[in-house]
Amino acid sequence: MTDVSDGVLHTLFRSDQGGHEQVVLCQDRATGLKAVIAIHSTALGPALGGTRFYPYASEEEAVADALNLARGMSYKNAMAGLDHGGGKAVIIGDPERIKTEELLLAYGRFVASLGGRYVTACDVGTYVADMDVVARECRWTTGRSPENGGAGDSSVLTAFGVFQGMRASAQHLWGDPTLRGRKVGIAGVGKVGRHLVRHLLDDGAEVVITDVRTDSVQRILDQHPTGVTAVADTDALIRVDGLDIYAPCALGGALNDDSVTVLTAKIVCGAANNQLAHTGVEKDLADRGILYAPDYVVNAGGVIQVADELHGFDFDRCKAKAAKIFDTTLAIFARAKEDGIPPAAAADRIAEQRMAEARRG
Numbered sequence: 001m002t003d004v005s006d007g008v009l010h011t012l013f014r015s016d017q018g019g020h021e022q023v024v025l026c027q028d029r030a031t032g033l034k035a036v037i038a039i040h041s042t043a044l045g046p047a048l049g050g051t052r053f054y055p056y057a058s059e060e061e062a063v064a065d066a067l068n069l070a071r072g073m074s075y076k077n078a079m080a081g082l083d084h085g086g087g088k089a090v091i092i093g094d095p096e097r098i099k100t101e102e103l104l105l106a107y108g109r110f111v112a113s114l115g116g117r118y119v120t121a122c123d124v125g126t127y128v129a130d131m132d133v134v135a136r137e138c139r140w141t142t143g144r145s146p147e148n149g150g151a152g153d154s155s156v157l158t159a160f161g162v163f164q165g166m167r168a169s170a171q172h173l174w175g176d177p178t179l180r181g182r183k184v185g186i187a188g189v190g191k192v193g194r195h196l197v198r199h200l201l202d203d204g205a206e207v208v209i210t211d212v213r214t215d216s217v218q219r220i221l222d223q224h225p226t227g228v229t230a231v232a233d234t235d236a237l238i239r240v241d242g243l244d245i246y247a248p249c250a251l252g253g254a255l256n257d258d259s260v261t262v263l264t265a266k267i268v269c270g271a272a273n274n275q276l277a278h279t280g281v282e283k284d285l286a287d288r289g290i291l292y293a294p295d296y297v298v299n300a301g302g303v304i305q306v307a308d309e310l311h312g313f314d315f316d317r318c319k320a321k322a323a324k325i326f327d328t329t330l331a332i333f334a335r336a337k338e339d340g341i342p343p344a345a346a347a348d349r350i351a352e353q354r355m356a357e358a359r360r361g
């Protein structure tokens with residue numbers, strides 16, 4: 001009897017968190033590849049989502065993560081107005097130790113075997129150069145380098161989309177989209193965070209940053225001698241006096257029971273995925289009068305870019321699509337008000353509606 005935990009099967013077939021169409025377990029002994037490809041929905045089109053390469057503690061944990069991430073992609077893609085369903089893959093293992101060209105090629109063959117039901121891209125632990133390798137075996141690969149016909153790094157448009165989400169939040173809360181004179185705290189000034197700093201300074205905001213990497217902080221301070229200050233850590237950032245907006249741009253789980261209680265900001269809008277540590281935090285935020293711009297709505301610039309790449313990347317077309325995040329975010333706040341629910345729940349409702357309509361259509 002194969003030892004697959006009942007938890008995973010429960011998620012897949014019985015829980016209301018599941019409803020996935022297909023889950024594929026892949027193994028290539030020669031290269032050490034062990035991967036899980038999860039397709040949550042193809043209602044809106046081929047499932048699209050990145051490949052996470054991560055040293056999971058167990059195979060069960062990897063399957064659970066793939067299921068969870070794939071479901072999240074269905075919502076993100078539906079909300080971004082893309083003709084794509086949601087999928088995600090995970091490769092089990094430490095990429096620093098086991099990632100090889102042969103392993104990525106073997107992985108590409110598995111993705112190709114799905115005949116286009118799943119389109120892959122980068123995620124944690126995989127990069128543009130890796131997608132170039134996967135693409136040699138699989139034409140349903142995006143997030144490749146410009147030298148190989150791809151669009152390259154997606155963080156530029158992700159940051160632009162988050163900035164649009166912030167403008168919409170400001171419009172909703174303060175009646176004006178400008179961030180001039182607002183104090184914005186960014187936790188994590190990596191690929192997305194650093195572009196966000198530039199948008200905010202251009203708009204006249206005051207920016208406070210933090211990052212666990214002091215070199216990343218120093219680089220921003222060197223690039224922008226005025227308008228940016230740094231604090232020691234995220235704990236200090238969320239307590240900054242007079243903070244208007246908090247932008248989590250590092251890891252998931254930034255909004256939890258502890259941080260929501262002490263947060264000084266009136267708006268949360270950032271790039272990080274899965275910002276709500278658990279269900280119920282969205283209500284705690286609303287109860288404290290903090291406006292939360294749902295993460296998967298405002299950080300969709302990246303997926304808009306990789307979806308566009310499949311049709312021949314055009315930066316201006318993509319930027320115009322990412323600019324629509326402004327209207328989408330406003331529509332979510334309006335729906336939340338109308339239905340008397342937090343914005344995160346309103347976003348889910350709108351995404352579910354789009355998927356249901358596609359199934360009926």
Ligand SMILES: NC(=O)c1ccc[n+]([C@@H]2O[C@H](COP(=O)([O-])OP(=O)(O)OC[C@H]3O[C@@H](n4cnc5c(N)ncnc54)[C@H](O)[C@@H]3O)[C@@H](O)[C@H]2O)c1
Pocket residue numbers: 154155156158187188189190191192193210211212213216234249250251252271272273299300302303
């Ligand atoms: N890159 C994209 O296009 C994209 C698209 C959608 C969502 N996201 C999400 O946005 C977030 C940022 O992505 P990125 O591409 O900029 O990643 P990145 O790795 O380049 O940057 C993350 C930064 O956060 C810092 N960091 C890590 N832990 C921290 C902590 N505890 N406190 C403060 N800083 C910390 C890291 O040092 C790093 O500089 C991630 O959650 C990612 O999943 C990124």
